[in-house]
Amino acid sequence: MRNLLRLALALPIATLAVLLNAAPAQAHAFGARYDLPLPLDLYLAGAGAAVALSFVILALVFRSPPSRDWRLGIDLLRFRPSGVLLEPAVIAIFQTISVGFLLLVLAAGFFGAQDTLKNIAPTFIWVIWWIGLAYVAALAGNVWPVINPWSIVFAGLEKAVRLLTARDRLDLGLSYPSWLGVWPAVALFGLFAWFELIIETSNVPNTLAMAILIYSGITWLGMASFGREVWLAHGEAFSLVFAILGRFAPIDRPERDPSDGGPSHWYLRPYAGGLITEKPFRLSMMVFVLLMLSTVAFDGFKETPLHASLLEWIASEPLFYPILLKLHELGFDLIATFDTVMLALSPILFLLIYLGFSWLAKEVPDSKLPVTEIAGLFVLSLVPIAIAYHLAHYLSYLLIAGQLIIPLASDPFGIGWDLFGTAGYSIDIGIIGAKFMWYTAVIAIVVGHVFAVGVAHFIALRVFESPSAALRSQYPFLILMVAYTMVSLWILSQPIVGGPNLGSLRTPSDTVILAPYEFQELCFEITAQDEVQYDFRSDQPIEFDIHYHDGLRIQFPVKLTGVSAHSGRFVSEEAKSYCLMWLNKNLAETSLTYRVTGL
Amino acid sequence: MLRSKQIVIRTGDYRGRDIFTGVKRPMCTYRRTCFFWFATRLLLPATLIRSAVAQESSKRVIEVRIENRKVVAPNEAIRITLGAVIELRWTSDEAVKLHLHGYDIELHVRPDEPAAMVVEAYATGRFPVTSHGWEDGGHGHDALTYLEVYPD
Numbered sequence: 001m002r003n004l005l006r007l008a009l010a011l012p013i014a015t016l017a018v019l020l021n022a023a024p025a026q027a028h029a030f031g032a033r034y035d036l037p038l039p040l041d042l043y044l045a046g047a048g049a050a051v052a053l054s055f056v057i058l059a060l061v062f063r064s065p066p067s068r069d070w071r072l073g074i075d076l077l078r079f080r081p082s083g084v085l086l087e088p089a090v091i092a093i094f095q096t097i098s099v100g101f102l103l104l105v106l107a108a109g110f111f112g113a114q115d116t117l118k119n120i121a122p123t124f125i126w127v128i129w130w131i132g133l134a135y136v137a138a139l140a141g142n143v144w145p146v147i148n149p150w151s152i153v154f155a156g157l158e159k160a161v162r163l164l165t166a167r168d169r170l171d172l173g174l175s176y177p178s179w180l181g182v183w184p185a186v187a188l189f190g191l192f193a194w195f196e197l198i199i200e201t202s203n204v205p206n207t208l209a210m211a212i213l214i215y216s217g218i219t220w221l222g223m224a225s226f227g228r229e230v231w232l233a234h235g236e237a238f239s240l241v242f243a244i245l246g247r248f249a250p251i252d253r254p255e256r257d258p259s260d261g262g263p264s265h266w267y268l269r270p271y272a273g274g275l276i277t278e279k280p281f282r283l284s285m286m287v288f289v290l291l292m293l294s295t296v297a298f299d300g301f302k303e304t305p306l307h308a309s310l311l312e313w314i315a316s317e318p319l320f321y322p323i324l325l326k327l328h329e330l331g332f333d334l335i336a337t338f339d340t341v342m343l344a345l346s347p348i349l350f351l352l353i354y355l356g357f358s359w360l361a362k363e364v365p366d367s368k369l370p371v372t373e374i375a376g377l378f379v380l381s382l383v384p385i386a387i388a389y390h391l392a393h394y395l396s397y398l399l400i401a402g403q404l405i406i407p408l409a410s411d412p413f414g415i416g417w418d419l420f421g422t423a424g425y426s427i428d429i430g431i432i433g434a435k436f437m438w439y440t441a442v443i444a445i446v447v448g449h450v451f452a453v454g455v456a457h458f459i460a461l462r463v464f465e466s467p468s469a470a471l472r473s474q475y476p477f478l479i480l481m482v483a484y485t486m487v488s489l490w491i492l493s494q495p496i497v498g499g500p501n502l503g504s505l506r507t508p509s510d511t512v513i514l515a516p517y518e519f520q521e522l523c524f525e526i527t528a529q530d531e532v533q534y535d536f537r538s539d540q541p542i543e544f545d546i547h548y549h550d551g552l553r554i555q556f557p558v559k560l561t562g563v564s565a566h567s568g569r570f571v572s573e574e575a576k577s578y579c580l581m582w583l584n585k586n587l588a589e590t591s592l593t594y595r596v597t598g599l
Numbered sequence: 600m601l602r603s604k605q606i607v608i609r610t611g612d613y614r615g616r617d618i619f620t621g622v623k624r625p626m627c628t629y630r631r632t633c634f635f636w637f638a639t640r641l642l643l644p645a646t647l648i649r650s651a652v653a654q655e656s657s658k659r660v661i662e663v664r665i666e667n668r669k670v671v672a673p674n675e676a677i678r679i680t681l682g683a684v685i686e687l688r689w690t691s692d693e694a695v696k697l698h699l700h701g702y703d704i705e706l707h708v709r710p711d712e713p714a715a716m717v718v719e720a721y722a723t724g725r726f727p728v729t730s731h732g733w734e735d736g737g738h739g740h741d742a743l744t745y746l747e748v749y750p751d
Contacts, residue, residue, distance in 0.1 A: 034701050034724030036747060396724075429701050430722030433681070435750040495676070495725060497742070 033397050036434045038441060038493040046442040050449040050485045054478050057453045058471065076251065076266040086266060091146060098147040104412060109209020113414030119205040120412035123404045126203065131394050132402065134245055138387045141266070142246025144239060150219045154228050171227045176234060181284030184235035186291060188218065192237060193295040197302065198339045240288055247274030247380065248387055272384055272451045276458050280376030287347065289379045290354060293386045294346040300393055300491035302339065308497050311338055321533065325597070354379070360476035365469035377463055378477060381456035385481060388448025389488035392441035396432055403427035441492055449485040453478060511593040514542070514584035522596060523579040526572050534580060535567030536594035543583040546570055658684050658717070665691035665743065668733065676745040679720055688715045694734040699746060701726035720748045
């Protein structure tokens with residue numbers, strides 16, 4: 001047990017250290033998206049429709065809050081196809097398959113070909129599971145509690161322990177501290193988003209499998225300490241993610257985990273019915289929801305030209321130069337560092353904006369409710385906008401990159417198998433047209449916005465003292481939602497660009513050994529009034545100059561002798577070709593390390 | 600700011616992250632996958648889906664010029680409509696191996712010697728053209744330009 005604990009603690013730290021040095025990602029975790037930007041007229045039409053429909057909803061004054069029970073009273077277990085699907089024996093088959101997939105992905109990741117496209121692990125995890133299951137959870141129902149492989153394995157072990165030994169439970173039964181809330185899940189989801197969006201190697205099968213193994217270890221450790229149910233509710237990030245998405249879905253999640261035996265009930269309800277909260281969320285849960293929303297937004301923002309020019313501006317701003325140089329010296333990848341900072345700041349920004357609007361929602365109707373309670377009550381009303389944006393953003397990705405699973409199913413390890421005869425399938429990039437994509441995206445976002453406004457309005461009717469106070473509380477939230485919807489549409493209207501072209505961050509740097517009287521020269525063309533920064537150090541004092549050729553003469557704007565370390569900046573007077581030169585006039589060889597920035 | 604050609608900037612290996620290799624045949628090739636192909640087309644309204652077969656039209660020639668490892672002409676993305684058949688005629692002041700993603704066409708361009716790739720625009724989208732290697736081994740996957748195929 002102690003060894004297990006030590007291993008579980010050591011592994012994340014070790015990989016964190018490895019991953020910190022990894023190169024940055026250019027786009028989403030894996031694969032390329034070829035989406036055309038949303039045309040301006042559609043963008044404006046979508047935005048206009050969102051604003052107009054918001055007022056239509058507010059104009060339809062609901063006098064009384066809707067009934068507390070959103071279920072339509074249709075128990076899916078009573079019907080043939082769904083009833084059979086939810087039989088314990090059938091569910092046991094699904095659960096076995098799910099655990100089988102976890103093992104397959106781990107095996108493929110560790111032992112299969114290490115080519116992203118030839119190994120089933122990246123496609124299965126990033127496209128089928130992460131994007132695909134989110135679609136299922138939001139549009140059909142949250143199936144994750146049933147097929148969560150970590151939960152299934154732990155429950156199976158628990159059952160075995162109960163049968164074989166006198167012990168009643170497998171976990172240590174530690175009591176979960178109440179102040180901890182869902183903070184463990186917040187931390188784990190933050191790490192996951194960082195891994196997905198910023199770490200380039202997250203699509204390398206080996207790294208991915210290692211990350212899954214570490215996450216499995218953490219999850220089982222949490223379950224072993226506090227009990228399975230407790231950890232699923234507070235620490236297993238994906239249970240929380242899919243549960244939040246599943247609140248939008250028309251199928252209510254089961255009352256009890258069917259793996260515990262006994263019939264569970266699956267009810268139908270209207271879309272978004274589950275988002276109408278009864279009790280305010282605690283701060284940690286609220287932060288979790290906002291973290292989900294902000295990472296989804298950051299994912300889109302990362303591919304916009306604005307993001308690229310923001311990074312280029314930071315890179316060219318002399319103010320930041322010393323910090324950048326220091327970070328570069330310490331071995332940080334600058335783009336990844338920027339993106340990490342931005343990813344970390346985005347939920348804080350979301351939280352501040354959201355709390356600000358919550359405060360307005362309290363002040364405008366002059367409610368007695370504390371701001372934290374209002375914020376905790378309404379946070380889920382933003383979820384439909386995020387879901388709509390997510391669906392719009394990933395539809396073509398799911399349909400195009402998702403096709404990769406067809407050849408990979410036949411050859412999951414990338415070792416030349418052809419199990420189903422599909423190994424040679426080549427994917428069709430024309431499977432959906434841009435027009436279909438655009439209309440789907442705009443309709444999804446407008447519908448999502450309408451759901452969000454509706455959900456907030458229903459919550460307000462329940463919470464506030466009078467319908468008129470409820471209505472007044474909605475004006476601030478309406479502004480927030482329109483803004484959020486506009487941002488979503490704006491991201492979709494931006495052309496997808498690869499990584500920023502960080503000219504200034506590309507620093508020619510090298511360490512060379514100079515033999516006696518050997519020189520090293522670095523020449524470049526720059527325009528007038530351009531600035532180049534340089535620094536170097538060497539074992540022994542050497543000669544350094546910056547020169548240019550003026551006809552047959554050589555001019556030396558900078559000339560130093562006998563320096564062993566120097567840093568400086570050079571501003572060109574006119575556009576021409578300049579050279580930096582180092583010359584070793586010693587009798588012994590010397591090592592020279594230089595770096596030039598600004599080219 | 601002009602970036603000097605003499606400075607060799609080496610970036611990391613191309614990791615194959617721009618994924619869609621082997622997209623030569625747009626149609627289904629195997630019986631099992633044909634089911635998938637047809638199923639997706641039956642589910643979506645036919646008017647919104649373009650046939651994978653490019654329409655007959657006269658071939659348009661678009662000249663693209665690379666200087667100093669940058670596309671200098673045309674200035675913006677290359678825009679065409681679905682169904683068009685175009686010839687991208689590349690000239691470069693440095694030998695380069697180009698890759699049009701999505702359509703997955705590779706082309707080796709020698710210095711100051713035009714080389715052409717023919718694109719039958721059967722799928723809409725915004726497809727990057729990247730270099731898969733310069734003369735001196737310099738290697739980058741920043742997009743040189745984009746080919747944008749719009750619906751008609």
